[in-house]
Amino acid sequence: MTSSTAYQQLEACFTRLHRYAHLGAMAGWDQLTMMPEGGNEARAEAMAELSVLMHETLTAQETRRLLDEIDPASLEPEQQANLREMTREVRDATVMPPELVEAQSLAGARCESVWRRCRPANDWEGFLPTFREVVRLSREEARIRAEALGCGRYEALLQKFEPGLNLETLESIFDDMRQWLPGLLSEAVAHQRGGELVMPQGPFGERDQRRLGERVMRWLGFDFEHGRLDVSLHPFCGGVPDDVRLTTRYREDECLTALMGIIHETGHARYEQNLPQQWRRQPAGRARSMAVHESQSLSLEMQLGRSAAFVRQLRPWLVEALGDQPAFEADNLIRLAQQVEPGLIRVDADEVSYPAHILLRYDIERALIEGEIEVEDIPVRWDESMQRLLGLDTRGNYRDGCLQDIHWTDGSFGYFPTYSLGAMLAAQLMAAARRAEPQLDARIAEGDPGLLLDWLKTNVWQQGSLLETPELIRRATGEALNPEHYRHHLRERYLG
Amino acid sequence: MTSSTAYQQLEACFTRLHRYAHLGAMAGWDQLTMMPEGGNEARAEAMAELSVLMHETLTAQETRRLLDEIDPASLEPEQQANLREMTREVRDATVMPPELVEAQSLAGARCESVWRRCRPANDWEGFLPTFREVVRLSREEARIRAEALGCGRYEALLQKFEPGLNLETLESIFDDMRQWLPGLLSEAVAHQRGGELVMPQGPFGERDQRRLGERVMRWLGFDFEHGRLDVSLHPFCGGVPDDVRLTTRYREDECLTALMGIIHETGHARYEQNLPQQWRRQPAGRARSMAVHESQSLSLEMQLGRSAAFVRQLRPWLVEALGDQPAFEADNLIRLAQQVEPGLIRVDADEVSYPAHILLRYDIERALIEGEIEVEDIPVRWDESMQRLLGLDTRGNYRDGCLQDIHWTDGSFGYFPTYSLGAMLAAQLMAAARRAEPQLDARIAEGDPGLLLDWLKTNVWQQGSLLETPELIRRATGEALNPEHYRHHLRERYLG
Ligand SMILES: [Zn+2]
Ligand SMILES: [Zn+2]
Numbered sequence: 001m002t003s004s005t006a007y008q009q010l011e012a013c014f015t016r017l018h019r020y021a022h023l024g025a026m027a028g029w030d031q032l033t034m035m036p037e038g039g040n041e042a043r044a045e046a047m048a049e050l051s052v053l054m055h056e057t058l059t060a061q062e063t064r065r066l067l068d069e070i071d072p073a074s075l076e077p078e079q080q081a082n083l084r085e086m087t088r089e090v091r092d093a094t095v096m097p098p099e100l101v102e103a104q105s106l107a108g109a110r111c112e113s114v115w116r117r118c119r120p121a122n123d124w125e126g127f128l129p130t131f132r133e134v135v136r137l138s139r140e141e142a143r144i145r146a147e148a149l150g151c152g153r154y155e156a157l158l159q160k161f162e163p164g165l166n167l168e169t170l171e172s173i174f175d176d177m178r179q180w181l182p183g184l185l186s187e188a189v190a191h192q193r194g195g196e197l198v199m200p201q202g203p204f205g206e207r208d209q210r211r212l213g214e215r216v217m218r219w220l221g222f223d224f225e226h227g228r229l230d231v232s233l234h235p236f237c238g239g240v241p242d243d244v245r246l247t248t249r250y251r252e253d254e255c256l257t258a259l260m261g262i263i264h265e266t267g268h269a270r271y272e273q274n275l276p277q278q279w280r281r282q283p284a285g286r287a288r289s290m291a292v293h294e295s296q297s298l299s300l301e302m303q304l305g306r307s308a309a310f311v312r313q314l315r316p317w318l319v320e321a322l323g324d325q326p327a328f329e330a331d332n333l334i335r336l337a338q339q340v341e342p343g344l345i346r347v348d349a350d351e352v353s354y355p356a357h358i359l360l361r362y363d364i365e366r367a368l369i370e371g372e373i374e375v376e377d378i379p380v381r382w383d384e385s386m387q388r389l390l391g392l393d394t395r396g397n398y399r400d401g402c403l404q405d406i407h408w409t410d411g412s413f414g415y416f417p418t419y420s421l422g423a424m425l426a427a428q429l430m431a432a433a434r435r436a437e438p439q440l441d442a443r444i445a446e447g448d449p450g451l452l453l454d455w456l457k458t459n460v461w462q463q464g465s466l467l468e469t470p471e472l473i474r475r476a477t478g479e480a481l482n483p484e485h486y487r488h489h490l491r492e493r494y495l496g
Numbered sequence: 497m498t499s500s501t502a503y504q505q506l507e508a509c510f511t512r513l514h515r516y517a518h519l520g521a522m523a524g525w526d527q528l529t530m531m532p533e534g535g536n537e538a539r540a541e542a543m544a545e546l547s548v549l550m551h552e553t554l555t556a557q558e559t560r561r562l563l564d565e566i567d568p569a570s571l572e573p574e575q576q577a578n579l580r581e582m583t584r585e586v587r588d589a590t591v592m593p594p595e596l597v598e599a600q601s602l603a604g605a606r607c608e609s610v611w612r613r614c615r616p617a618n619d620w621e622g623f624l625p626t627f628r629e630v631v632r633l634s635r636e637e638a639r640i641r642a643e644a645l646g647c648g649r650y651e652a653l654l655q656k657f658e659p660g661l662n663l664e665t666l667e668s669i670f671d672d673m674r675q676w677l678p679g680l681l682s683e684a685v686a687h688q689r690g691g692e693l694v695m696p697q698g699p700f701g702e703r704d705q706r707r708l709g710e711r712v713m714r715w716l717g718f719d720f721e722h723g724r725l726d727v728s729l730h731p732f733c734g735g736v737p738d739d740v741r742l743t744t745r746y747r748e749d750e751c752l753t754a755l756m757g758i759i760h761e762t763g764h765a766r767y768e769q770n771l772p773q774q775w776r777r778q779p780a781g782r783a784r785s786m787a788v789h790e791s792q793s794l795s796l797e798m799q800l801g802r803s804a805a806f807v808r809q810l811r812p813w814l815v816e817a818l819g820d821q822p823a824f825e826a827d828n829l830i831r832l833a834q835q836v837e838p839g840l841i842r843v844d845a846d847e848v849s850y851p852a853h854i855l856l857r858y859d860i861e862r863a864l865i866e867g868e869i870e871v872e873d874i875p876v877r878w879d880e881s882m883q884r885l886l887g888l889d890t891r892g893n894y895r896d897g898c899l900q901d902i903h904w905t906d907g908s909f910g911y912f913p914t915y916s917l918g919a920m921l922a923a924q925l926m927a928a929a930r931r932a933e934p935q936l937d938a939r940i941a942e943g944d945p946g947l948l949l950d951w952l953k954t955n956v957w958q959q960g961s962l963l964e965t966p967e968l969i970r971r972a973t974g975e976a977l978n979p980e981h982y983r984h985h986l987r988e989r990y991l992g
Contacts, residue, residue: 022542023519026526034530038721039739042518042776049515053549225534243535 006069007079010086011282013066017057018281022240024050029238029245033230037113044109051105058093078284081466085283088163095148096141104137108410115409116233124379124398131409132375135368138411142369154369157414161290162421164468170417173483174359177420180487181355182389188340188352188494197335200327202253209250212321213262216314220266220300221453223273234406235261235347237268237297241280244269255322256336257348259314260301267300268293270453274461285464288472290415292460294422295429299456302351302423303430303489306337309445340494342390344400352494355423356389361405361416369413378402425473427486429456432477502565503575506582507778509562513553514777518736520546525734525741529726544601551597554589574780577962581779584659591644596636603629604906611905620875620894627905628871631864634907638865650865653910657786658917660964666913669920669979670855676983677851678885684836684848684990693831696823698749702727705746708817709758712810716762716796717949719769730902731757733764733793737776740765751818752832753844755810756797763796764789766949770957781960784968786911788956790918791925795952798847798919799926799985802833805941836990838886840896848990851919852885857901857912865909874898921969923982925952928973 024047031043057063067087072080111130118127138157145156155167214229227244239245246265250258271287279285287293304310311334318328327336340350346357364381367373373381379395382402386392394401407415433455434440440451459476473481520543527539553559563583568576607626614623634653641652651663710725723740735741742761746754767783775781783789800806807830814824823832836846842853860877863869869877875891878898882888890897903911929951930936936947955972969977 016545019542019545022538023523023546026539027519027522030522030526034724035739036721036724038719039723039736042736042738046515046518049512050519053516223534225532228530228532240535240538242538243532 003069003071003074006066007075007083010063010066010070011082013057013063014086014283015281017054020050020054020057024054025238025240026243026245032232032234032236032238033245033247040109040113044106044113047109048102048105052098052102055093055096055098055101058090059098063090064094078279078466082279082282082284084468085286085465089283091148092145092160095144097144100137100140100144104134104141104411107133107137112406112409115403115406119399119403122397122399122403124403127398127403128375134409134411135375138413139369139371141411142413152370154366154414157369158417159414161412161415161418162469163289164470165291165421170421173421173424173481174362174417176483177355178359181359184487184490184495185340185342185352185356185390188490189342191495192335192340195335197339198327198329198332200255200336201325202251202255204250204252204255204322206250206252208321209255209258212255212317213248213259215317215321216259216263217266217269219313220263220270220449222266222269226273227269229262235265237265237272239272241272241275241285244272255318260305260337261347263305264297264301267297270300270456271296271461274457276462276464276466279464279466284466288460288463288465288467289469290418291421291425292469292472294419295425296422296456296460298423298426299429299452303426304444304449304452306351306493307444308334309441310449311337312445313447338493342392344386344392344394344397345404347404351423352490353390355420358416358420360385360389364402365408365413365416421481424483424486425481427489428473428477428479428482429460430489431485432459499565499567499570502562503571503579506559506562506566507578509553509559510582510779511777513550516546516550516553520550521734521736522739528728528730528732528734529741529743540605547597547601551589551594554586559586560590574775574962578775578778578780580964581782581961585779587644588641588656591640592637593640596633596640600630600633600637600907603633608902608905611899611902615895615899618893618895618899620899623894623899624871630905630907631871634909635865635867637907638909648866650862650910653865654913655910657911657914658965659785660966661785661787661917665977666917669917669977670858670913672979673851673916673983674855677855680983680986680991681836681838681848681852681886684986685838687991688831688836691831693835694823694825694828696751696832697821698747698751700746700748700751700818702746702748704817705751705754708751708813709744709755711813711817712755712759713762713765715809716759716766716945718762718765722769723765725758731761733761733768735768737768737771737781740768751814756801756833759801760793760797763793766796766952767792767957770953772958772960772962775960775962780962784956784959784961784963785965786914787917787921788965788968790915791921792952792956794919794922795925795948799922800940800945800948802847803940803989804830805937806945807833808941809943834989838888840882840888840890840893841900847919848986849886851916854912854916856881856885860898861904861909861912917977920979920982921977923985924969924973924975924978925956926985927981928955 027043027047027050031040035043067090070083072083075083107130111134114127114130118124139153142153142157146153149156149159151159152167158165158167158170210229214224217229218224226242227239227246230245230247231249232247233249235246235248237244237246246262246269248258248261248265271293275287276285312330315328315330315333318333326332338350340352342353342356343349346354349357360382363385364373364378367381368375368378379398379402383393383395386394386401433452437451437455440455443449443451460472463472467475470480523539523543527536531539563586566579568579571579603626607630610623610626614620635649638649638653642649645652645655647655648663654661654663654666706725710720713725714720722738723735723742726741726743727745728743729745731742731744733740733742742758742765744754744757744761767789771783772781808826811824811826811829814829822828836848838849838852839845842850845853856878859881860869860874863877864871864874875894875898879889879891882890882897929948933947933951936951939945939947956968959968963971966976
């Protein structure tokens with residue numbers, strides 16, 4: 001077989017995997033938005049079976065034989081990039097025993113379902129048994145992956161979401177942040193003190209909020225021919241690039257949380273909808289990594305969505321959708337969008353205290369995976385960190401404490417750091433976009449986010465996974481990931 | 497390998513198929529209820545890939561080898577039934593050349609899409625070319641299956657939907673119906689003449705109609721922990737037994753059509769939800785056949801739902817949900833539910849004229865598959881039959897004539913007869929349930945359908961495919977399928 005025939009056969013294999021993944025993505029979306037409780041067991045089985053199938057396909061001897069036969073020099077540069085991604089995926093799958101993959105899928109689904117019941121009931125004890133099994137399996141995974149990659153256990157999990165990120169880099173970024181974050185946070189709180197804040201008065205109907213959200217989504221270029229907006233307990237962006245499913249949740253007494261959540265998910269969604277069309281069914285056509293993904297949601301939510309210029313755009317739409325009231329006065333709206341107030345819930349956190357939530361989770365999950373603590377130790381660690389980082393007491397409040405996130409329930413350890421890496425990258429990208437497009441802020445102030453969106457499309461969305469992350473960042477911004485842009489952005493916005 | 501090990505491996509293989517089917521069922525439901533237009537191409541690709549996977553799994557040499565190794569005598573009786581169903585499925589898949597399966601899938605998708613354009617445009621000529629290819633491929637399929645089964649060509653297609661039904665039996669049932677149906681129909685129309693009918697006056701809000709529908713579903717025992725109700729252009733019952741998804745469509749100017757549609761789909765849904773739990777993942781745990789499935793929807797819609805006793809139950813709920821009006825007076829409601837009026841459209845037809853629509857389609861599709869007529873001959877045959885059976889003129893009206901149904905566009909020849917077989921079986925089952933439970937009608941009149949539902953559960957739902965259809969009918973009713981019960985039911989209700 002020629003090298004190029006082998007490559008074509010490998011593409012056919014990954015096209016098949018892409019289609020299997022489509023079915024899994026839709027079943028996963030349905031599970032969180034539509035599925036009745038009683039459907040969970042059968043769904044979990046079906047999705048586990050799909051994981052096994054995909055794992056088998058990726059690790060088949062035939063797949064590895066094809067990989068071996070290809071001479072990269074015979075390929076076009078973009079095909080070489082695709083081959084690099086294929087190789088990594090096959091390697092990452094091959095190290096995992098199929099029984100472990102299946103056990104994780106089943107345990108994750110079960111734990112998530114238990115979590116959905118235990119969280120509202122504040123029932124940590126009820127959550128523990130199924131969660132303990134998830135942790136056990138993740139530790140096993142970490143051990144296996146670390147051995148294969150020749151790195152640390154937690155690092156090995158991190159690399160599932162952020163290929164090639166080494167723990168030392170992350171550590172130095174986070175250690176740096178540990179130095180300046182608490183100071184910046186208290187300065188920001190002090191800086192806002194005395195500014196009076198008028199809170200919006202509900203009730204705000206769900207239908208009105210949804211219409212407003214859809215209007216903003218359209219303004220941000222979301223393509224409703226290839227996606228939809230629904231409701232789920234925990235907002236997310238799922239589906240497939242041709243059919244992106246994003247969700248939010250509405251509160252009757254509040255209107256900005258759901259809206260900012262929609263803007264956030266729209267950032268994820270536009271990335272997905274604008275991945276390179278010609279690589280749609282291949283690994284090279286996928287989103288680059290979780291941190292890059294998050295940088296896109298935060299470019300829209302934080303960099304753009306909470307900027308004074310954007311909030312002024314928003315005001316008339318808010319008034320049209322929900323009626324006018326004193327809280328919707330422009331300067332008050334800006335203060336609301338930029339209010340810094342340490343709280344218990346990560347997803348409701350403001351931009352300045354958010355990294356503290358990440359540091360807390362990072363410390364705990366790393367210790368958990370490395371075997372330094374056990375699941376029973378989590379609440380105490382959680383309380384200590386909340387006290388230290390945000391000055392808040394969560395003792396006994398599992399619901400708004402260590403039971404608040406979905407991530408750990410299906411074993412997604414190593415994911416949390418990508419949120420803060422994404423925030424840093426978003427600030428860095430925004431700075432680069434401003435340099436490339438000097439009219440960018442003026443145009444946003446006139447109601448047109450096109451310069452920013454087009455710049456992101458060219459420099460990030462259309463790149464898919466054709467470049468590795470460091471190279472993507474360097475080409476887009478002229479330098480490596482540099483958290484200084486983020487710190488600068490926070491100082492500008494909150495201490496300016 | 498021992499025979500019992502082979503059987504266990506075969507069960508594992510069918511469990512895997514069951515889980516794949518779950519993903520397909522959910523993606524199919526989503527496609528018709530939730531998916532935005534632009535998602536169609538990727539979805540079609542994903543679902544076609546799944547069909548290929550399932551076909552490959554069913555026809556794999558390993559699967560056939562396992563089948564050959566099993567000694568049925570070594571199995572328990574229920575395992576033997578399961579083996580019988582497995583064997584039939586593998587055989588039905590194996591006889592078909594993969595190229596023909598693929599060609600049919602492509603031609604069907606193309607023809608369905610042409611149909612969607614041509615039907616509203618009344619464009620028969622535009623529909624013909626793609627339809628001719630579908631017929632050509634279905635004739636090829638019929639030839640291959642007939643040879644494998646040693647039966648007639650149309651019969652071979654019929655057996656895809658109604659395993660084991662021979663054409664002679666169907667012929668004799670339909671020939672009999674041809675004798676009495678036209679007379680009964682004109683008698684029923686004459687019998688109703690003069691009875692004045694007050695039509696409901698809308699608008700009826702969708703939300704109010706949905707709440708009413710859900711209330712009736714609950715009364716009929718639908719389990720909302722394992723299913724949901726949504727909206728689609730063409731009502732259907734999909735999903736999986738653990739999570740049954742049924743749909744309806746609402747019209748603002750009308751309220752009984754959607755409600756009766758919901759009752760109909762609830763019949764399908766209760767059958768699915770109550771299939772035998774211990775055989776859930778195996779062929780023996782599936783619904784028996786299309787005719788038996790339809791008998792369950794019609795037991796609830798026609799036998800129960802349009803009975804005077806049920807309609808009297810319905811009245812206060814209707815008034816509570818939609819407000820009172822003269823049309824909702826009990827006797828008028830009963831007349832509305834039992835109105836006989838020959839019309840052009842099958843799906844809108846009443847219980848008495850519905851079989852005429854089936855006879856017409858049966859005659860045409862049978863002649864078409866046997867090669868006695870060509871697609872060009874369909875309109876003339878259609879017009880003749882409509883004139884003869886229902887006294888209606890459809891010349892030139894393809895839209896409401898031979899272009900009205902979706903079934904033929906993807907080559908589902910042999911499906912239509914199951915609607916009328918289902919209606920007959922429903923009447924026969926109802927008669928048997930009445931004999932078994934003498935209090936059945938009195939209890940329904942008191943507002944409790946439990947005796948009927950429990951009888952269906954025991955005698956039909958819980959049987960799955962453990963018995964073959966003739967045996968299922970015999971055990972439940974004490975005799976073979978006997979259309980006399982149906983004729984008797986129609987005479988009682990419409991000439992009584
Ligand atoms: Zn995000
Ligand atoms: Zn039906």
